[in-house]
Amino acid sequence: MxxxxxxxxxxxxxNVLDYVDYCSALRALFKHLGREVNADVPETYWGVCASKAMETLVALSGSVEWDTASNIIEEYEIKGAGASTxxxxxxxxxxxxxxxxxxxxxxxxxxxxxxxxxxxxxxxxxxxxxxxxxxxxxxxxxxxxxxxxxxxxxxxxxxxxxxxxxxxxxxxxxxxxxxxxxxxxxxxxxxxxx
Incomplete structure (x- = not known):
């Protein structure tokens, strides 16, 4: 049951996705990291920047860099959350x-x-x-x-x-x-x- x-x-x-500037978030994230990281994740429809931002967090999961990376992305998500529909x-x-x-x-x-x-x-x-x-x-x-x-x-x-x-x-x-x-x-x- x-x-x-x-x-x-x-x-x-x-709908939060359409109100988050994931491309700017991703640029800020890569600037902080100094590199791009990859993870094996399913293909989905979120768009290049949102998908790559989430993939990066998956790749960093469990690492010392994760908290800062998540916080960088969340700065942009907070703005989108306020405008969400x-x-x-x-x-x-x-x-x-x-x-x-x-x-x-x-x-x-x-x-x-x-x-x-x-x-x-x-x-x-x-x-x-x-x-x-x-x-x-x-x-x-x-x-x-x-x-x-x-x-x-x-x-x-x-x-x-x-x-x-x-x-x-x-x-x-x-x-x-x-x-x-x-x-x-x-x-x-x-x-x-x-």
């Missing part, structure tokens, strides 16, 4: 989500940006797992597993809804069913369905 729902935030519930149907969708016993946000956004978005859009959930040095970020399953722990439910008792192949990989790797939100894009690389 499904008792809990895990929700990605950006481009699933709220709800995805079409957010209110009605959240009314339906309210029927689940347990609800969590699982997002790649930094914690300050996440808090702003949740407050502005009055999103009510039981737990929030944003980007943190404590967990490898999506597409790894760590954030999903932390959300399950906070909600005190098993993977078989949850479903995750997200817009990216990173969400899917994290959910499936954690043993959670996944529902992909395509946002009307004709091409996507989702592999699973429930």
């Amino acid at each position: 499904i008792r809990g729902i895990l929700l990605d935030l950006d481009k699933t519930l709220v 709800p995805m079409h149907g957010l209110g009605r969708f959240m009314d339906e989500v309210g029927k689940f016993d347990k609800k969590a946000i699982v997002t790649l956004l930094g914690p300050k940006a996440t808090k702003i978005v949740i407050q502005i859009h009055k999103i009510n959930v039981d737990a929030v797992v944003s980007r943190s040095r404590d967990f490898k970020p999506k597409p790894y399953p760590d954030q999903v597993l932390q959300a399950l722990k906070l909600l005190d439910i098993r993977p078989s008792e949850a479903v995750m809804v997200g817009d990216s192949e990173w969400d899917e990989k994290a959910a499936v790797s954690a043993g959670v069913c996944f529902i992909g939100v395509t946002n009307r894009r004709p091409v996507h690389h989702f592999k699973s369905s429930i």
Whole structure:
């Protein structure tokens, strides 16, 4: 029985991506690092700069450089969070989500940006797992597993809804069913369905 729902935030519930200058964030990040780093991550639709910024954080996960790198990116995310807009149907969708016993946000956004978005859009959930040095970020399953722990439910008792192949990989790797939100894009690389 499904008792809990895990929700990605950006481009699933709220549009933050279109309001973040990830290209400037990436330039600032590479200036600080003095190099480009790479990670093996799924292809997705976020655009070159946003994808590379998140890939860089995945590559730096667990390193001493991660905190500073995340903070550099979050400076730009905070600006975007303040300008964010709800995805079409957010209110009605959240009314339906309210029927689940347990609800969590699982997002790649930094914690300050996440808090702003949740407050502005009055999103009510039981737990929030944003980007943190404590967990490898999506597409790894760590954030999903932390959300399950906070909600005190098993993977078989949850479903995750997200817009990216990173969400899917994290959910499936954690043993959670996944529902992909395509946002009307004709091409996507989702592999699973429930």
